Amino acid sequence: MNVNSNAYTYTFATVMVVLVAVLLAGASLGLKSKQENNVKQEKMQSILASVGVKVDRSEAQAAYDEVIKEVLTIRGGEVVSTDREIGFNVDMAGAIKAENMDREVPMYVANKGGENYYIIPLRGKGLWGPVWGFVSLESDGNTVVGANFGHKSETPGLGAEITTPMFTDQFPGKKISEAGLFQSISVVKQGTSTGDYMVDGISGGTITSNGVNDMLADCLAPYAEYFKNI
């Protein structure tokens, strides 16, 4: 057999492509439900972590059902749905394409130790890809209880530091509105933050820090509107 003839080359390429396609498609289909479950559990973990409930991924579902009392879907300060599944399944990547007051975005109401907390999802752009996170507020709808962030592909040691306690520990106690007027929390150059409305950024991770800054201003605004009304 001449392995260098045209006919053989075409046959080889075709067979190879079909085999590889079947293999990869099979792996993708077979593992999909497991992967999606992981992603869902991780999301529950992050939601809970923002109010200080730390659980393993395997226990996330049970803890979520226990702590999260309500999932509201909000648009321009108004509640449009109270269905838990609709709220949880909102695709933030798609939602942030709309103007922030026109979005339908979820808010999780948690009850921990008799206190109510509001958990707000965030999504924005970092340097290399999307960044996201959750901010939790006290029942006054203004004071931050906790925050956590995630990212797809920020640089380790620089932008990726937004996920570390060094960055997130600055958030508790900060405020998002002053006398009913939405202020957001600004991420400023490292070492220059003062007062209730600023946190230090990451030095060497300026574009990621700016991304987090824009994300906070953009995503918190509709909720500030909601809290003004209640």
Add this chain to the structure above:
Amino acid sequence: MSTEVKTKESLFSKKNQQLLKDPFNDNNPITVQVLGICSALAITVKLEPAIVMSLSVMFVLSVGNVIISLIRNLIPNRIRIIVQLVVVASLVILVDQFLKAFAYDVSKQLSVFVGLIITNCIIMGRFEAFALGNGPWKAFLDGVGNSIGYGVILIAVAFVRELLGSGQLLGAQIIPLSWYIDMDKGTGFYANNGFFLFPPMALIVVGMIIWAQRAKNTKLIEEN
């Protein structure tokens, strides 16, 4: 016509051992062949991703080498590079999918770097230079050897960069916090060298390793 009598070579004969050991020193893929520099710059800021990357490359390179070696007589010469690329890419996608399903935390750590394995020229280089002309067992040893040679340099560079750049190793603080300069209290004498967090420093560290290696092993020095 060859009159050579074919004798069965033992699994770990001198020659086969050489396949494992050579990439470690005389023929190191990074410091001697200067391949795979791109990933050596990108993922050596911290030790942990560097270790995980080394292990993933070891898997992809040794399994890929064996696959290419098994089908080496069937591959049409004109499309061999494409075939190699398909083998690397499918292996990498499979690894990525399995990690996402069964080791989700590891897969989050690796994030984009899994994809970077495809572009690692060490892998294509070994397929082309070795696996296409040798049997599966030898190709396997060559794959393991080269990925160890690659991993050792990666981990060495990441060790230096994380220690000097962040004062940590594997995320644990190594430099005592009391050493750090505190402007408010006026104490301390130490600051992390932020330059180590940037890719150029990886190149300089690799350069110093090459320097040290050549000073010790003079046969690597080319004569002009």
